[in-house]
Amino acid sequence: MTIIVTGASGKFGRAAVEQLLTDIPPNNLILTTRNPERLASFAEQGVSVRYADFDDPESLRAAFAGGDTLLLISAIKVGHRIPQHRRAINAAKKMGVKRIVYTSYVGTSAGNTALVNQDHYGTERLLEDSGIAWTILRDGFYAESIIDAAVPLALKTGRWVSASGDGRIAFIDRSDCVSCAVAVLLGQGHENRTYEIVGEELWSFRDVSKLTSKITGTPIDFVDVSDDGLYEHFDALGIPREPSEFDIDGYLWCSDDMVSFERELRSGRYDVVSSDVRQILGRAPRDFRTVMQERMHALPNGEFELGNEYRGPDVT
């Protein structure tokens, strides 16, 4: 079986490739990127590294030749993913790929109006209509993403501005999402199934701000705002409203994405827990508090007093 990995140069893709290489020989892997030099270290090990751009159908067809299973790591630009994924799915079909494993997002449904979920909802439908066997992995909110995106500003300003109210979500470590993807790629019986790759404990952003305060000893005021108030907050930070190439530390930011997400979070749309990770990996997902403690050390300027262990989210 030859596995194609899109987005192989990204954080998710690299980790998946490293895990796959512990189980399958390099010549059973095809990695795609717009910058093959970024994957030179894998090429040196005998992996096939090919140019492909989600915006260039011909490049996708050429890159997918000879592959049996595709790990379609979703593209990163909100609002642009559906046509990009359509091109990838069409290319896979044309080139005889037999199964697609796709990284979707928690809470995806017809009614979820968050931009991120609309992208994934559209792609899930494309997969179901493709005629190719599929597996959908609805990955939860990465623990490291909420930490990296929200915690530094909260610590710097002493305020965590949010429209999410008491909406809750089960954060998950990215490494657990990667391990699930690899297990599903190499395992049997996952055809046409959707898994919820989420943690086992629901946390609100308010809980996370309390945990941050406990770990660091820095008081943080959780400021509840309306959707308009959240737009104003992001406007003041210079973040564009609509999807663009604007990025901070590699993350693409736009407030339409974040405000629509927080609105749906507030409404309870992400109130999803599941035993799917245990079923796939045979163990529990990593604990959010542990990931949080570890990650705090890695934050820029994050030399905080650690040790005030927080046993929330029920603790105030």
Ligand SMILES: NC(=O)c1ccc[n+]([C@@H]2O[C@H](COP(=O)([O-])OP(=O)(O)OC[C@H]3O[C@@H](n4cnc5c(N)ncnc54)[C@H](OP(=O)(O)O)[C@@H]3O)[C@@H](O)[C@H]2O)c1
């Ligand atoms: N669940 C969560 O909380 C959460 C948080 C963050 C991200 N994500 C999602 O997780 C997935 C992986 O993210 P990541 O952290 O690995 O992203 P990343 O490190 O930013 O890497 C992005 C990857 O996407 C590829 N890419 C971007 N535009 C492309 C295009 N037009 N054609 C082909 N490839 C393209 C890049 O390839 P080249 O530049 O080499 O071509 C790169 O490999 C994405 O779907 C992202 O949206 C989820």
